[in-house]
Amino acid sequence: MGEKFNLKKRFMRLSEMEPADRRNAIKEFFINNLLYILLIAAIVGIQIYDSRFLSLSSIINIISLSAANLPIALGIAGCIILTGTDLSAGRIVGLTACVAASLLQASGYAAKMFPTLATFPVWTVLLIVIAIGGVVGFVNGFCTAKFNLHPFIVTLATQLITYGVLLMYLMQGTNNGQSISGLDAKYTNFITGSVFKFGEVALPNYVFYAVIITVAMWFIWNKTSFGKNMFAVGSNPEAANVSGVNVSRTIIMVFVLAGIMYGFTGFIEAARIGSNSAATGLNYELDAIAACVIGGVSFVGGIGKIRGVIMGVVLLRIIFVGLTFLGIDSNMQYVIKGIIILAACAIDMRKYLVRK
Numbered sequence: 423m424g425e426k427f428n429l430k431k432r433f434m435r436l437s438e439m440e441p442a443d444r445r446n447a448i449k450e451f452f453i454n455n456l457l458y459i460l461l462i463a464a465i466v467g468i469q470i471y472d473s474r475f476l477s478l479s480s481i482i483n484i485i486s487l488s489a490a491n492l493p494i495a496l497g498i499a500g501c502i503i504l505t506g507t508d509l510s511a512g513r514i515v516g517l518t519a520c521v522a523a524s525l526l527q528a529s530g531y532a533a534k535m536f537p538t539l540a541t542f543p544v545w546t547v548l549l550i551v552i553a554i555g556g557v558v559g560f561v562n563g564f565c566t567a568k569f570n571l572h573p574f575i576v577t578l579a580t581q582l583i584t585y586g587v588l589l590m591y592l593m594q595g596t597n598n599g600q601s602i603s604g605l606d607a608k609y610t611n612f613i614t615g616s617v618f619k620f621g622e623v624a625l626p627n628y629v630f631y632a633v634i635i636t637v638a639m640w641f642i643w644n645k646t647s648f649g650k651n652m653f654a655v656g657s658n659p660e661a662a663n664v665s666g667v668n669v670s671r672t673i674i675m676v677f678v679l680a681g682i683m684y685g686f687t688g689f690i691e692a693a694r695i696g697s698n699s700a701a702t703g704l705n706y707e708l709d710a711i712a713a714c715v716i717g718g719v720s721f722v723g724g725i726g727k728i729r730g731v732i733m734g735v736v737l738l739r740i741i742f743v744g745l746t747f748l749g750i751d752s753n754m755q756y757v758i759k760g761i762i763i764l765a766a767c768a769i770d771m772r773k774y775l776v777r778k
Contacts, residue, residue, distance in 0.1 A: 456765075456769060458737070461737050461740070461741060464741060464744060465740060465744065468744040468747055468748060471747070471748060472747045472748075474747070475743075475744060475747050478620060478621060478623055479623045480743065480747075482620060482623045482624075482625060483743065484736070484739050484740055484743050485625070485629060485736075486625070486626050486628075486629060487739045487743070488732075488735045488736045488739045489626075489628055489629040489631075489632035489633075490628060490632070490687070490690055490691065490694055491687075491706070491709060491710065491713070491735055491739065492632045492635070492636060492731075492732065492735050493632060493635050493683045493684075493686045493687045493690070494511055494512075494515060494683060494684055494687040494706055494707070494710045495709075495710040495713045495714055495731050495734070495735050496635070496636065496639045496683050496728070496731055497511065497679065497680035497681070497682070497683030497684055497687075497710075498511055498680060498707060498710045498711055498714055499714045499717075499719045499726055499731045500652060500676045500677075500679060500680055501573060501676060501677065501680055502711070502714050502715075502719045502720070502721060502726065503652060503653060503656040503676075503719060503720075503723060503724060503725070503726045504573070504652070504655060504656045504673060504676055504723060505656060505721060505722065505723035506566065506572070506573030506574070506577075507573055507574060507577065507707075507711060507721075508562065508573065508577045508677070508680055508707060509574065509577040509578050509581045509707055510558065510562065510577040510578075510580040510581040510584055510707075511577075511680070511684050511703075511706060511707035511710060512581075512703040512704055512705055512706035512707040512708075513581050513584040513585045513588065513703055514554075514555050514558050514559075514584055514681060514684040514685070514688065514703070515684050515687045515688040515691060515702070515703035515706050516584075516585075516588055516688070516698075516700065516701075516702040516703030516704065517554065517558075517584050517587060517588045517591070517688065517703075518551035518554050518555055518684065518685045518687075518688025518689060518692075519551075519688035519689070519691045519692040519695070519698045519702045519703060520588060520591060520592060520602055520688075520692070520698045520699075520700075520702060521547075521550065521551055521554060521591065521688075522547050522548075522550075522551050522609075522688060522689050522692040522693075523602040523603070523605060523692040523693075523698040524536065524591075524594075524595075524597070524602050525539070525541075525542040525547045525550070526541060526542060526544065526547055526605055526606050526609040526692070526693075527541065527602065527603075527604050527605060527606065528541065528604050528605065528606045528607065529541050529606075531604030532604075533596070533597075533600070533603075533604060534595075534596070534604065535594065535595040535596060535597040535602055536594075536595045536596075537595070537596060541606050544608060544609050544612050547609075547689070548686075548689055551685040551686075551688055551689050552682050552685040552686060552689075553685070554685055555681035555682050555683070555684045555685025555686070555688070556678050556681045556682050556685065557681070558580055558584060558681050558684075559677040559678040559679070559680050559681020559682065559684070560674060560677065560678050560681065561580055562576050562577055562580055562677040562680075562681070563673050563674035563675070563676065563677030563678055564674055566673055566674075566677065567669070567670035567671075567673040567674050568670060573677075585700075588700055589700055592699070592700060599700075600699075601697045601698060601699040602697070602698045602699070603696060603697040603698070605692070605693060605696060609692075609693055610693045610696070611627075612627065612693070613626070613627060613628050613631075613689075613690055613692075613693035613694060614626050614627065614628065614693055614694055615627050617630075626694075628690045628693075628694065631686075631690070632690075635683070635686065636728065636732065639683075639728060640728040642679070643728060644728075648672070648675060651667045651668075651672045652672055652676055653724050654667055654724070655667060655669050655672045655673065655724075656723035656724035656725075657723055657724030658724070687706070688702075688703065691703070705756075708759055708763070709738060709759070711763065712734070712738055712759055712762050712763045712766065713731065713734035713735040713737075713738045714726070714730075714731055714734055715734070715763060715766035715767055715770060716733075716734035716737055716738060716762065716766050717729075717730035717731045717732070717733050717734025717735070717737075718730035718734075718770075719731060719734075720770050721767065721770060721771075722770070722771070738762070741758075741762075742755060745758065
């Protein structure tokens with residue numbers, strides 16, 4: 423009701439403006455919402471081209487892919503709110519996915535990485551990979567906060583370190599750098615199994631786990647002092663420090679929380695993919711950053727909402743599924759990702775300059 427009233431007031435205000443002011447207001451609206459307008463136009467165009475695009479199976483596929491990518495986007499969103507980023511996210515996902523897969527291979531699997539090791543309980547492995555993600559996140563946050571280094575440099579370094587650790591890990595046991603597969607059925611059922619079906623189309627369990635994580639992150643961002651401190655530090659760290667906020671601790675906690683999100687993403691990806699290698703997690707951070715920027719998480723700091731991140735992830739996934747329906751080459755999709763990030767950042771910066 424409130425939104426409808428605000429919309430009505432906005433239209434009334436628009437009708438009372440001078441023609442020149444009205445034109446400027448309409449122009450601003452289109453510039454601020456250009457990405458959404460183009461995305462909606464693209465969805466309509468793809469649906470006209472191929473009516474299967476918005477079929478039930480396609481929609482469930484989009485929801486499932488969005489859920490798999492949502493935790494990493496929620497993690498990176500916090501880093502962007504601090505006017506930073508996290509280039510190590512994808513490699514952390516890869517490392518945690520391979521660790522999870524190696525510890526949860528079926529006991530009778532012939533190419534088991536650690537033949538003498540019993541299959542770990544699923545919840546134990548979840549805690550292990552979350553801890554690994556949290557440790558790397560702590561390193562990122564500590565170096566950023568205590569050494570006053572830019573997150574771009576810090577996470578670029580930890581990206582390389584994490585990738586090196588991953589390559590060395592894949593050489594352990596009997597694996598010799600090969601992909602890790604043959605996962606235990608309890609693990610795969612826990613992640614990719616389904617309780618609910620829509621017609622003949624199953625909704626994977628990890629969609630519900632992503633919903634739980636999203637609700638938890640919404641609570642952390644909006645209902646805790648940590649969330650308020652995160653936005654305060656992102657908006658103005660000097661002012662936040664004067665107000666009594668422990669800036670260093672807040673930065674470290676944001677990166678630790680991000681690392682935990684990457685660990686959870688890796689845990690899902692290991693079972694979702696089924697065969698994990700050094701390529702797992704490659705460039706995942708690009709999709710997550712693009713989704714955050716599309717969803718209104720600003721690089722100027724202190725601006726972002728959970729619902730925006732969700733919208734960004736879903737819209738980006740719709741576009742990439744749509745490109746597949748159009749038969750666009752997968753290599754060309756990287757070009758399109760780059761254009762989307764560039765356009766989103768340009769629009770975001772223009773909004774900031776207008777407000778300033």
